[in-house]
Amino acid sequence: MKEILSGNEAIARGAYEAGCLVACAYPGTPSTEILENTIKYKEIDSSWAPNEKVALEVAIGASFGGGRALCTMKHVGVNVAADPLFTLSYTGVRGGLVLVAADDPEMHSSQNEQDSRNYAKFAKVPMLEPSDSQECKEFTRLAFELSEQYDTPFMLRSSTRISHGKSVVELGERVTDLPLPKLEKNPAKLVMLPGNARVRHPLVEQNLVNLSKAAAKMPLNRLELRDTKIGIITAGICYQYVREVLPHASTLKLGMVHPLPHDLIREFASKVDKLYVIEELDPFIEDQVKAIGIAATGKEIISLCGELTPGRLRDAFGLPQPAGIPVEKMPGRPPNMCPGCPHRGVFFALNQLKAYVTGDIGCYTLGFMPPLSAMDTCVCMGASIGMATGVTKVVSAEEKKKVVAVIGDSTFLHTGINGLMDMVYNNSPATVIILDNSITGMTGRQDNPASGFTLMDQPTNAVQIPLLCKALGVKNIRVINPLDLEETKRVIAEEMERPETSVIITNKPCVLIKRDDVFQKGPVYAVDADKCTGCRACLKIGCPAIEWCPAGDGSKKGKARIDPLLCTGCDVCRQLCKFDAIGSVK
Amino acid sequence: MSHQITNVLLVGVGGQGILLASEILSEAAMLAGFDVKKSEIHGMSQRGGSVVSHVRYGTEVFSPIVPEGEGDILFGFELMETVRALPLLKPGGTVVANDLQISPPSVLMGQETYPMGLAERIKAQFADLLLVDGQKMATDAGNVRAANTVLLGAVSKRLDIAEKFWLNALEKMVPAKALDVNLRAFRMGREL
Numbered sequence: 001m002k003e004i005l006s007g008n009e010a011i012a013r014g015a016y017e018a019g020c021l022v023a024c025a026y027p028g029t030p031s032t033e034i035l036e037n038t039i040k041y042k043e044i045d046s047s048w049a050p051n052e053k054v055a056l057e058v059a060i061g062a063s064f065g066g067g068r069a070l071c072t073m074k075h076v077g078v079n080v081a082a083d084p085l086f087t088l089s090y091t092g093v094r095g096g097l098v099l100v101a102a103d104d105p106e107m108h109s110s111q112n113e114q115d116s117r118n119y120a121k122f123a124k125v126p127m128l129e130p131s132d133s134q135e136c137k138e139f140t141r142l143a144f145e146l147s148e149q150y151d152t153p154f155m156l157r158s159s160t161r162i163s164h165g166k167s168v169v170e171l172g173e174r175v176t177d178l179p180l181p182k183l184e185k186n187p188a189k190l191v192m193l194p195g196n197a198r199v200r201h202p203l204v205e206q207n208l209v210n211l212s213k214a215a216a217k218m219p220l221n222r223l224e225l226r227d228t229k230i231g232i233i234t235a236g237i238c239y240q241y242v243r244e245v246l247p248h249a250s251t252l253k254l255g256m257v258h259p260l261p262h263d264l265i266r267e268f269a270s271k272v273d274k275l276y277v278i279e280e281l282d283p284f285i286e287d288q289v290k291a292i293g294i295a296a297t298g299k300e301i302i303s304l305c306g307e308l309t310p311g312r313l314r315d316a317f318g319l320p321q322p323a324g325i326p327v328e329k330m331p332g333r334p335p336n337m338c339p340g341c342p343h344r345g346v347f348f349a350l351n352q353l354k355a356y357v358t359g360d361i362g363c364y365t366l367g368f369m370p371p372l373s374a375m376d377t378c379v380c381m382g383a384s385i386g387m388a389t390g391v392t393k394v395v396s397a398e399e400k401k402k403v404v405a406v407i408g409d410s411t412f413l414h415t416g417i418n419g420l421m422d423m424v425y426n427n428s429p430a431t432v433i434i435l436d437n438s439i440t441g442m443t444g445r446q447d448n449p450a451s452g453f454t455l456m457d458q459p460t461n462a463v464q465i466p467l468l469c470k471a472l473g474v475k476n477i478r479v480i481n482p483l484d485l486e487e488t489k490r491v492i493a494e495e496m497e498r499p500e501t502s503v504i505i506t507n508k509p510c511v512l513i514k515r516d517d518v519f520q521k522g523p524v525y526a527v528d529a530d531k532c533t534g535c536r537a538c539l540k541i542g543c544p545a546i547e548w549c550p551a552g553d554g555s556k557k558g559k560a561r562i563d564p565l566l567c568t569g570c571d572v573c574r575q576l577c578k579f580d581a582i583g584s585v586k
Numbered sequence: 587m588s589h590q591i592t593n594v595l596l597v598g599v600g601g602q603g604i605l606l607a608s609e610i611l612s613e614a615a616m617l618a619g620f621d622v623k624k625s626e627i628h629g630m631s632q633r634g635g636s637v638v639s640h641v642r643y644g645t646e647v648f649s650p651i652v653p654e655g656e657g658d659i660l661f662g663f664e665l666m667e668t669v670r671a672l673p674l675l676k677p678g679g680t681v682v683a684n685d686l687q688i689s690p691p692s693v694l695m696g697q698e699t700y701p702m703g704l705a706e707r708i709k710a711q712f713a714d715l716l717l718v719d720g721q722k723m724a725t726d727a728g729n730v731r732a733a734n735t736v737l738l739g740a741v742s743k744r745l746d747i748a749e750k751f752w753l754n755a756l757e758k759m760v761p762a763k764a765l766d767v768n769l770r771a772f773r774m775g776r777e778l
Contacts, residue, residue: 337633369691548694
């Protein structure tokens with residue numbers, strides 16, 4: 001049977017067909033939907049972990065217990081999971097283990113565009129790279145088999161265009177002849193003390209040599225001879241662009257990008273006049289091709305930055321571009337916090353208080369955007385708290401008061417707890433605001449350990465964030481209603497003044513949570529045009545439901561209007577109006 | 587190769603239902619026996635930002651994104667986003683656009699104005715423009731939220747996929763309780 005599947009749906013399907021028993025992840029664009037699809041298969045125990053390191057450790061445990069396990073994350077998630085990953089290559093596996101790293105060239109929704117292939121080489125883990133949804137399914141399945149055959153974890157590299165692209169997939173059946181998991185002790189292989197690890201390391205190196213030789217004959221590495229004037233080594237999505245733009249060129253299409261099939265590369269190079277390597281981001285394949293003494297052109301013509309597109313590839317080869325019309329200059333349409341978003345009032349207050357805000361990763365990173373403009377740093381998951389501690393170590397006593405870290409509930413549980421522990425331990429006077437909206441919002445409303453539900457939608461324990469902060473030793477913990485602007489600003493100002501660590505926790509849920517008893521829409525608000533003086537105070541919160549309507553006489557005058565279809569009745573704009581012009585529509 | 591491929595671009599604002607419309611189009615093309623690829627960016631674009639979805643079908647499709655300047659049909663859910671995507675279209679391409687303006691943040695805040703005369707600007711460059719009052723027609727069909735389906739009906743008439751495959755795709759992808767309204771909206775669009 002055929003279906004149109006996204007790369008992520010196809011990876012989930014591949015795991016299912018491979019007999020995978022456990023799937024674990026922390027959400028991250030563009031990888032999130034893999035686990036949101038493994039839950040369709042009741043044979044797979046799918047769960048969200050608090051972070052990628054825990055997710056990988058759960059998968060490793062499942063593998064050591066004898067079951068096949070899938071772990072998925074976005075590229076930067078591998079940084080968090082790197083610690084177990086680098087030793088997992090030494091222990092090897094029992095049940096097959098596949099780690100999906102989804103890269104984001106062009107940074108559609110990421111803070112950097114690191115190339116995960118380097119992790120495969122660095123951690124000495126073999127890596128497959130599919131180029132469409134059919135290959136996502138097949139390679140996932142194959143990675144499980146090879147993982148057990150070669151006693152090593154396998155990585156599968158995706159990218160935004162692969163994960164979120166859709167194409168036709170032929171479905172298969174789930175394997176049924178796998179041994180049932182049961183405990184089996186093997187400490188010499190699984191306890192990585194120096195004595196044991198010294199035995200394992202040479203085996204890992206030999207394994208990679210064996211795989212490189214075997215890969216030359218694997219069908220996933222495919223030599224396609226057409227016109228031999230130009231030969232192109234490529235993999236993943238770039239293969240599709242090469243076939244689109246240079247249909248007559250010969251290609252060596254690599255399905256395994258680590259270790260590389262040196263013999264096959266030499267054979268291909270010998271058959272073509274001029275050799276190119278076409279890859280996004282780093283010269284990962286190119287450098288290795290050159291290292292075995294083969295001349296090739298790559299990064300001289302393909303940028304190290306951003307994603308490839310058919311047009312950019314045409315440019316690289318000096319091919320003519322179709323005569324499209326020029327791009328028009330028009331107002332941009334950046335993403336924005338939703339109407340009624342509980343983060344809005346907090347950033348409005350931080351702006352007014354002129355705080356120095358160390359930010360973090362989530363919807364609230366949009367607090368950077370005008371008119372809120374209240375975020376000064378954003379580096380990685382959980383960084384806000386440690387960075388606030390660091391800033392207060394160097395600035396004057398007066399400036400220390402300005403330092404506020406903001407972090408969401410899911411990000412706090414991901415890697416913020418250690419930062420707060422340090423803040424208390426080392427007596428930082430900074431203020432931390434935990435924007436608890438009861439969900440992992442930015443990636444599309446995933447549950448987390450504080451939301452009270454599992455990925456399988458089962459009720460479960462909800463971490464009590466105030467109690468957790470108390471246990472870490474925070475003496476000043478305030479819970480506020482972020483939709484009450486006066487309270488929000490007053491409490492933040494008080495805690496900024498306080499010369500010791502304090503935590504403020506907001507208590508309103510994300511407006512997008514679908515569960516009945518979580519977010520309640522209030523009565524819709526409207527502007528009384530007779531009372532509106534056109535002062536624009538309500539525009540300062542940047543709510544998408546509030547529109548400035550110019551008077552139309554060429555002057556700067558006008559009035560505000562509220563779109564009743566967008567308004568959630570959060571009441572924040574009413575509190576800004578000095579003329580009592582905004583009220584709920586009964 | 588690309589001359590055998592039909593390239594459709596669906597553009598608009600996050601939350602307008604663009605992804606569902608492109609799913610229905612992809613499904614219909616697959617049912618009609620074509621190879622299909624589709625690509626778009628999720629993530630940040632969901633928060634009211636610009637959305638561009640690419641759907642390509644034909645005998646064998648390689649790139650999931652439409653090569654720049656090779657779009658055959660631009661399916662615009664919002665006027666400014668339609669104009670923004672015109673450079674992706676080939677000369678002489680077809681535009682089916684919803685006659686709808688959604689103000690971006692800078693316009694909502696009164697810092698910029700929504701550009702005027704966009705339909706005329708499209709028409710000046712692409713003679714084959716169909717401007718549809720999707721909101722009004724969907725209201726006539728029974729639900730304003732079916733505006734996308736009216737437009738999809740209009741687009742369907744301009745693609746080489748038989749009607750039965752569209753209807754099969756709609757039946758598969760649209761929730762049962764909304765199906766009647768959507769089938770009505772789709773047929774109204776096909777008559778444009």
